[in-house]
Amino acid sequence: MLQRIRPLVQVPSFRVLPLERRRERVRLIATTMVRNEREHLPAMLRNVAAQVDGIVALDDGSTDGSAEMLAASPGVLEVLRNPADRGAYDEPGGHRRLVAAALAHGADWIVSIDADERLEHDFRVRAERVIRRGRALGFTAFALHLRELWDHPDRYRADGLWGRKRVARLFRARLDHRFDPRPLHGSKAPLQGKVMGAFPPADLVIYHLRMIRLEDRIARRDRYLALDPGAVWQPGIGYDYLTDDRGLVLRHIPPRRGYIR
Structure with a gap:
């Protein structure tokens, strides 16, 4: 979902003080839903696994070996699966399953990423700063x-x-996550964020x-x-x-x- 309303100055991710200390890290889990993404998966897994505490994936009926590639990756905690004949594309349903799995793996925060996307260098360090600074303002997504x-x-x-x-992809893991019901371009972050x-x-x-x-x-x-x-x-x-x-x-x-x- 493209966000077109920007009510606030963005939360900075750069280090404000030269001697700013790193604090206790949150447990950050990445979620991803893929279908026949063998071309993009190796680089995505290298990119994302280095920045998070684990990846939870949903293979949406791939026939190109994507599910097996995910299962073989040491950075992947769990691979959920849909059959190849899974019927209509169900993005909201898949996201619900991924969030539930991330919670089961002890996620404090979740970042949602696609196979053809990459996180910037130092995403983890920057995200920790954003989470910490946003927490002081009551932000959860x-x-x-x-x-x-x-x-x-x-x-x-x-x-x-x-x-x-902009896309709302970084959010606190919560049991009361209010999901966006739209079948396409829905927000991954909980609506109460x-x-x-x-x-x-x-x-x-x-x-x-x-x-x-x-x-x-x-x-x-x-x-x-x-x-x-x-x-x-x-x-x-x-x-x-x-x-x-x-x-x-x-x-x-x-x-x-x-x-x-």
Whole structure:
């Protein structure tokens, strides 16, 4: 879900004081739902496993060996599975199962990530600061920058909507999690984590790789047009913008904010 309301100055993730001490860490679990992602999984697992205390995955009926790859990874705590003939895509149902599994594995906080996404360098250290600073304000969920990489693995699109994209993917694990029921583009964070109608923004970055190649952008657009032909679940935005390069502005990833490839 793209967040378009920004009611607050973002919670900073940089070190404020030169001698700022690290405090006791939260138990951070990553969740991911995949289907036939063998191409992206090895790099995603390297990237994410280094930043979290474990990964809980849901294989949504893969036929390319993705489930076996997940099960063989030492960073994966549990692999939930759907059969290959699982019927209609059920994103909300899958997310519910993943959150329940993360709670069962003792998660304090959860970060939701897709196979074609990467966490920035030092995400864990930065996230700990954001969580600690947000806690003082009563924040329990955060909207992170989503950088869509475009044409190059080290450049992201920054014009218009692209430069404002945020996704609520970092949130406190809670038994009373209020789930977003929307079948597409729903929030992963619990709805009670909103403040003034939106999730508090944080200076943390997720990079999305499946927009680098034109053929992937076209495939992504066509997939969502098939799933949501009337753009009911993304009103006012739609999906044609995914391949529209008018006004294109690309920016290099800043130093020290890159990602493990």
